[in-house]
Structures are given as structure tokens and as C-alpha cells.
Amino acid sequence: MSIFPVLLGVQYVGIAALMIEILYVMKQKTSKLQTLMMLVLIATCINFVGYLFEMQATDKNTALMAIKFIYFGKPYIALSIFLFAMEFYKVRLPRWLVNVLCGIHISVTILVLTCEKHTLYYSSIDYTYEGMFPHLVFGHSIIYKIYNYGFIMGYLLIIVLVGVKNYKYTRTHIEKTRIILMSSISGVSVAGFLLFCSGAARGYDTTVPAYIISATLLMILMFRYDLLDVLLLAKDDIVDEFDAGIVVLDERNRVIYMNKKAGDILAALQEEKAEAEISRLDRLCEQNERLHIEDRIYELRRKKITRNDNFYGNIYIIGDITESYNYTINLEKQKAIAEHANQAKSDFLARMSHEIRTPINSVLGMNEMILRDSTEPVVKRYAMNIKTSANSLLGIINDILDSSKIESGKMEILPVEYDLDSLLNDVVSMIYAKAKDKELRFEVNVNEKLPNKLYGDDVRIRQVLVNLLTNAVKYTHEGSVMLSVDGKSIGDSLLLFCEVKDTGIGIKEEDLPRIFQTFERVDEKRNRNIEGTGLGMNIVQSLLELMGTELKAESVYGSGTTFYFELSQKIISEEPIGNFRETVEKLGEEYQYKSLFKAPQAKILVVDDNEINRMVFTCMLLDTQIQVTEAESGIKALKLVEKERFDMIFLDYMMPELDGVETLHKMRNMEHNLSKAAPVIILTANAVTGAKEQYLAEGFDDYLSKPIIPEKLEQMIKDRLPKEYVVED
Numbered sequence: 006m007s008i009f010p011v012l013l014g015v016q017y018v019g020i021a022a023l024m025i026e027i028l029y030v031m032k033q034k035t036s037k038l039q040t041l042m043m044l045v046l047i048a049t050c051i052n053f054v055g056y057l058f059e060m061q062a063t064d065k066n067t068a069l070m071a072i073k074f075i076y077f078g079k080p081y082i083a084l085s086i087f088l089f090a091m092e093f094y095k096v097r098l099p100r101w102l103v104n105v106l107c108g109i110h111i112s113v114t115i116l117v118l119t120c121e122k123h124t125l126y127y128s129s130i131d132y133t134y135e136g137m138f139p140h141l142v143f144g145h146s147i148i149y150k151i152y153n154y155g156f157i158m159g160y161l162l163i164i165v166l167v168g169v170k171n172y173k174y175t176r177t178h179i180e181k182t183r184i185i186l187m188s189s190i191s192g193v194s195v196a197g198f199l200l201f202c203s204g205a206a207r208g209y210d211t212t213v214p215a216y217i218i219s220a221t222l223l224m225i226l227m228f229r230y231d232l233l234d235v236l237l238l239a240k241d242d243i244v245d246e247f248d249a250g251i252v253v254l255d256e257r258n259r260v261i262y263m264n265k266k267a268g269d270i271l272a273a274l275q276e277e278k279a280e281a282e283i284s285r286l287d288r289l290c291e292q293n294e295r296l297h298i299e300d301r302i303y304e305l306r307r308k309k310i311t312r313n314d315n316f317y318g319n320i321y322i323i324g325d326i327t328e329s330y331n332y333t334i335n336l337e338k339q340k341a342i343a344e345h346a347n348q349a350k351s352d353f354l355a356r357m358s359h360e361i362r363t364p365i366n367s368v369l370g371m372n373e374m375i376l377r378d379s380t381e382p383v384v385k386r387y388a389m390n391i392k393t394s395a396n397s398l399l400g401i402i403n404d405i406l407d408s409s410k411i412e413s414g415k416m417e418i419l420p421v422e423y424d425l426d427s428l429l430n431d432v433v434s435m436i437y438a439k440a441k442d443k444e445l446r447f448e449v450n451v452n453e454k455l456p457n458k459l460y461g462d463d464v465r466i467r468q469v470l471v472n473l474l475t476n477a478v479k480y481t482h483e484g485s486v487m488l489s490v491d492g493k494s495i496g497d498s499l500l501l502f503c504e505v506k507d508t509g510i511g512i513k514e515e516d517l518p519r520i521f522q523t524f525e526r527v528d529e530k531r532n533r534n535i536e537g538t539g540l541g542m543n544i545v546q547s548l549l550e551l552m553g554t555e556l557k558a559e560s561v562y563g564s565g566t567t568f569y570f571e572l573s574q575k576i577i578s579e580e581p582i583g584n585f586r587e588t589v590e591k592l593g594e595e596y597q598y599k600s601l602f603k604a605p606q607a608k609i610l611v612v613d614d615n616e617i618n619r620m621v622f623t624c625m626l627l628d629t630q631i632q633v634t635e636a637e638s639g640i641k642a643l644k645l646v647e648k649e650r651f652d653m654i655f656l657d658y659m660m661p662e663l664d665g666v667e668t669l670h671k672m673r674n675m676e677h678n679l680s681k682a683a684p685v686i687i688l689t690a691n692a693v694t695g696a697k698e699q700y701l702a703e704g705f706d707d708y709l710s711k712p713i714i715p716e717k718l719e720q721m722i723k724d725r726l727p728k729e730y731v732v733e734d
């Protein structure tokens with residue numbers, strides 16, 4: 006009996022402690038866990054007070070009253086510990102289940118309150134004076150057994166099991182301690198209950214102190230380990246809900262934290278393979294590679310944790326980029342398909358324009374013969390019209406070819422030495438007739454002091470000027486078209502200034518930016534009778550951009566347009582261009598072909614599978630009196646050079662059996678070639694960039710593009726023939 010006062014003391018102390026705990030918890034920030042904690046403490050306190058009454062009861066009735074009081078608290082201790090644990094482990098219990106559980110516990114309270122009237126809960130109620138103190142002895146009904154062994158023990162067991170499961174996935178020290186504490190709380194309660202059932206406590210209900218120990222441990226769990234820090238909880242929740250996996254490693258590369266997502270992604274981190282997995286992450290980060298797990302793709306980022314130059318560890322952020330990755334891959338695929346299609350289009354355009362250039366070559370060549378030979382003014386006029394139309398068709402084809410080249414980035418600027426007067430002469434002679442046809446004044450102002458020999462891409466400058474002037478003539482119905490060329494020397498370069506001005510229909514201010522877009526034609530209603538493709542201005546702008554400058558435009562709608570640009574060209578010699586006006590005036594004279602020179606002794610071989618082309622070639626040189634031999638194939642040419650010595654050989658590129666390049670190689674390797682010293686020139690309609698360089702690299706001496714321009718052909722022959730053969734006219 007001597008232990009009884011001690012037990013009573015424990016009761017008093019316990020009650021006091023519980024009161025203090027309740028007050029403490031009440032003062033803390035509200036959260037669901039805090040509410041559940043309060044429930045645990047209040048229920049435990051009721052149980053405790055009730056048991057104090059029971060211990061001090063001296064008769065059966067008082068003891069029964071105390072028992073009834075106890076049951077206002079006791080059944081709710083295990084329930085609230087269970088709910089607390091589930092909240093702690095973030096196990097979401099359905100509402101209906103919580104309601105059912107509450108219902109069961111309330112029913113038990115009712116059963117105990119009415120226990121004398123039935124045997125549903127206690128099968129018998131006796132009072133004994135044995136044991137440590139007089140107490141009630143109950144017979145246990147089946148409901149009692151199910152409730153106590155099933156529910157109460159069940160709760161506590163579930164808490165331990167969930168704890169074990171969570172422990173496996175937990176790496177941080179603090180989390181582990183929390184789980185151990187939570188499980189110990191259940192363990193203590195179970196131990197108290199088992200001890201009571203065993204009867205070893207001799208009538209003393211050991212669940213009562215067990216519960217108070219549990220409640221205290223729960224307090225420690227909450228406050229010592231910050232369970233009630235809402236901010237910390239919120240942080241945990243946010244990080245857990247985060248779409249990216251987050252793993253925190255300490256300075257020794259041990260995992261001290263990982264969020265739920267990281268746990269899902271890196272299952273291996275939760276097993277013994279953690280170390281290998283971390284070194285894999287390290288390697289991937291260093292090589293800037295992605296992490297592939299099954300069909301998901303993750304992007305890895307590593308961030309050092311440092312404070313005041315001290316290294317504390319690393320954070321890995323693992324983002325699931327599968328969707329965006331697949332999207333990008335898909336986009337890239339689509340892009341490749343589109344680029345392929347675009348390339349196919351460009352190739353087709355290049356091929357087609359090449360194919361069209363060849364017959365135009367024949368048309369222009371034959372027409373040239375008519376122009377030269379015919380004395381009939383009407384026929385000459387018709388032929389002149391053919392020449393204009395064929396040239397404009399050639400212009401369109403060239404524009405398409407250029408546009409596709411620009412689009413595919415294959416357009417190159419090839420600077421060479423050139424004569425400004427010859428460039429301007431070509432431009433002016435092309436435009437002169439057009440302006441004259443429309444009865445427009447064509448004024449050309451070229452600063453006489455401009456250096457004549459320059460270094461730049463004359464072909465492209467010519468193209469730009471021709472395009473601008475053609476438009477000026479096209480879009481001007483009366484008045485004048487003016488070309489002004491001026492410049493300023495800066496060191497060894499000339500800043501060339503070109504301006505094309507017309508008194509034409511003008512362009513609306515809002516339309517100006519649009520005219521540089523491919524296929525864009527503005528003011529279509531008014532211009533519907535004026536032919537055009539809408540490619541020209543875009544080509545001009547692109548070419549100027551490639552040459553490092555840009556086209557500027559000023560226009561007054563209804564009164565005229567001015568296009569101008571500045572272009573830097575290297576000066577080769579300071580010799581001035583002189584009076585250019587005279588050149589223009591000469592153009593006013595009737596078209597009258599005159600060959601540059603005569604060379605009756607010269608022998609030239611032309612090799613082309615196309616008969617008309619050969620004929621055009623021969624006819625073009627009729628006036629020069631050069632002896633032209635024709636060959637229809639490479640093989641025939643090889644036979645001819647064995648027997649005869651030629652001064653020059655023109656080889657077509659596209660020929661069946663042996664093409665131009667193969668013929669040249671064979672020719673050069675022949676033992677008996679009487680024309681070994683003769684320059685070999687390739688004839689081709691292939692105007693693609695780099696073609697010239699390619700042919701020269703194959704061993705050709707020069708390159709002449711089709712359609713052949715008679716002046717160019719003559720000039721080339723004149724430059725390459727031995728001087729003693731050439732007789733100037």
C-alpha cells in the first residue's frame with residue numbers, strides 16, 4: 006500500500022503538467038496540428054482527473070461515477086493521437102471515415118454512461134478491495150474487446166507502420182527524429198495498455214500514465230522540432246508541391262533533404278545506391294547533359310550553398326522538361342521539314358531558271374543574227390521587240406534565281422577590279438531604249454572627277470542600278486528619269502553615291518516599307534497594268550545589305566520617287582572617269598552592230614550538243630572573220646584537237662556522255678593534242694554563286710555565262726588571242 010500515495014502524487018503532478026501544457030499550446034499559432042494537440046491534452050487531462058477520482062473512491066458508486074467521467078476523455082486520446090499522426094504524415098483521411106470514427110467513440114462514451122443498465126460494454130461490474138487500492142473490476146464484453154484491442158491498438162499500430170514507411174524515404178536527421186518520436190508515442194501507449202491488461206499493475210490503470218507520457222512526447226515533438234512553425238510547415242508544403250525535384254546535400258555530399266517530387270524522380274536516392282546516383286547527377290551537371298528516366302527528360306541545375314565564403318553543400322534542382330523538350334524537338338523536326346521543302350523549292354527554281362535560260366540563249370542569239378543581217382526596217386523592228394521581250398524574260402528568270410539564292414543564303418558578293426565607266430555604260434545603254442520608248446527624258450549626271458578603276462562587285466552594282474532605273478521608267482508616265490553618280494574619297498576608298506530619281510507616280514508613305522518585301526507590290530489597283538513580280542526591290546535591298554549598305558527612298562505620292570544609296574569601293578587608280586555625257590549621247594544613234602576587231606587567221610573550236618547554240622556562236626563571230634569549227638560532243642572535240650591546232654576552245658558544260666569538265670580533263674591528259682596551249686573556256690547557263698570559281702578550279706581558263714552577250718564574247722576572244730592575229734577595226 007505504500008506506493009499508493011506516490012501514485013496519487015503522480016496524478017496531481019500529471020494534472021498540473023497537463024494544465025500547463027494546455028495553456029502553452031493555446032498560446033501557439035493556430036494550425037490543424039495545434040487543434041489536434043489540444044484535443045489530445047484535454048482528453049488526457051479528463052482521463053487523468055477522472056482516474057484521480059476513481060483512485061480515491063471508497064465505494065462502488067463513486068468509482069462508477071469516476072469511470073463515467075473518465076470516458077469523457079479516454080476514448081478521444083487515442084483517436085486524437087491517431088488524427089494528429091495522420092496529419093503529421095500528411096495522410097489525407099476521407100471526411101466520412103473521420104466522422105464514423107468519432108461516432109464509434111461517442112457511442113462508447115454513451116455505453117459507459119449507461120453501463121449499469123446493460124452488459125454491452127461491461128459484462129459485469131464488481132468492486133474489490135484488493136490490489137493497490139479498492140477499485141472496480143469489469144467483465145469485458147465482445148464490444149469492449151473489439152473496441153480496445155481492435156480500434157485503440159489498431160490506431161497505434163497504424164501510426165507505427167506509417168512511420169516505418171515514411172522513415173525509409175526520409176534522409177534528414179530532423180525528420181527521422183520526428184518519426185521516431187511519433188512512433189514512440191504510440192509505443193508508450195501500447196505498452197501502457199498491455200501492462201494494464203496483463204494485470205501486473207494490480208488494479209492500477211497503466212494506460213493513464215502512458216497517455217500522459219505520450220501527450221508530453223507529442224508536445225516535445227511539436228515544439229522542440231518546430232512542428233508548429235507554420236512558416237516552416239508552409240515552406241515544406243510549398244517545396245513538396247513544387248513541380249521540380251529539390252535535393253539538398255551537405256558538404257560531405259550526404260542527402261539532408263529532398264522534396265516529394267525528387268523522391269518520385271530519383272527513387273535510387275532512397276536506396277543504398279544514393280551515392281552512385283549523386284555522382285551520376287554530378288557528372289550530368291558538369292557535362293551539361295539531361296537526365297533521362299524512362300520516357301521522361303529532366304534538366305539538372307546545381308547550386309552551391311555558400312555563406313561568407315564557406316561552403317555548406319549543394320542544391321540540385323531537377324526540372325521535368327519532357328513536354329517542352331518534346332515540343333522543341335517537334336518544332337525542330339517541323340523546321341527541318343520546312344527548310345527541306347524550302348531548299349527543294351530553291352533547287353527547283355534554280356534548275357528551272359537554268360533550263361529556261363538555255364532556250365532564251367538560242368532565241369536571243371538567232372535574233373541577234375536577224376538584227377545584224379536584215380536590211381528590212383520592219384523585220385529589224387520585230388527583231389528588236391523580240392530582243393526586248395527575251396531580255397525582260399531573262400530578267401525575270403534572273404530575279405527568281407537571285408531571290409532563291411538570297412533566301413537560301415547562297416548569294417555571295419565577289420569583288421573584282423572594274424571600270425566604272427563600263428559599268429555605267431552597260432546600265433545606261435539598257436535603260437536608254439526603254440526610256441526613249443516611253444518618251445521620257447533620261448538624264449545621266451556623273452561627276453567627271455570620280456576615279457574610274459574601282460574594286461567591288463560590279464555585277465551586283467549593275468544589277469541594283471538596272472533594277473532601280475527599270476522601275477523608275479516603269480512607274481513614270483511622263484517627265485524624266487535621272488541617274489546621278491557622285492562620290493567622296495576617304496583614304497584609299499571611294500564612297501560612291503548613286504541616286505535614281507523619277508517624276509513618276511510615287512509611292513504612298515505607308516507603302517514605302519512594304520516595297521522591300523518579296524512578292525510585294527503596292528498600290529495594285531493603280532498599277533495593275535504595269536507588269537512586275539514584286540521581287541526587284543527586295544533583291545536590290547538584299548544585295549545592298551550584302552555589300553554593307555542600304556537603300557533609302559523618298560517619295561511624294563503623285564509626283565515622283567528618289568532612291569539612293571552610298572557604297573564604299575576601293576580605289577585602284579585615281580584616273581578620272583571623264584565626261585560621261587558623250588557616251589550617253591552616242592547611244593542615241595541607231596542600233597548598228599559593229600564587231601570590235603577582225604582575226605581571219607584565228608581558229609576557234611566550239612563544242613556544244615545543241616545545234617542552235619553552236620550556230621548562234623558561229624554567227625556571232627561572223628563579222629570577226631574568225632574560223633570557227635563546231636563539234637557536237639566531247640568525243641568529237643577530242644578527235645579534232647588531235648588533228649588540228651586551235652587558238653581557243655569553248656566547251657559547253659552540259660553535254661551527254663562527256664560533259665565539259667570531263668572533256669577538259671581528257672584533253673589535258675592526251676598525248677597528241679595539237680591545241681594543248683589553247684585557252685579553254687567553259688560555256689554554261691549555271692549562274693549559281695561559286696560556279697565560276699568551281700570551273701576555274703577544274704582547270705578552265707575562263708568562264709562565259711549563257712545567254713552569250715556578243716560584246717562579252719568578242720572582248721574575251723580579243724583579250725586572249727595572240728596580238729599579231731588581231732586587226733582593230
Ligand code: ADP
Binds near residue numbers: 507
Ligand atoms: P515590281 O516587279 O512590281 O516592279 P519591285 O520589287 O521592283 O516589283 O517593286 C515593288 C513595288 O514598289 C512595285 O510594285 C511598285 O509599286 C513600287 N515601286 C518600285 N519602284 C517604284 C518607282 N520608281 N515609283 C513608284 N513605285 C515604285
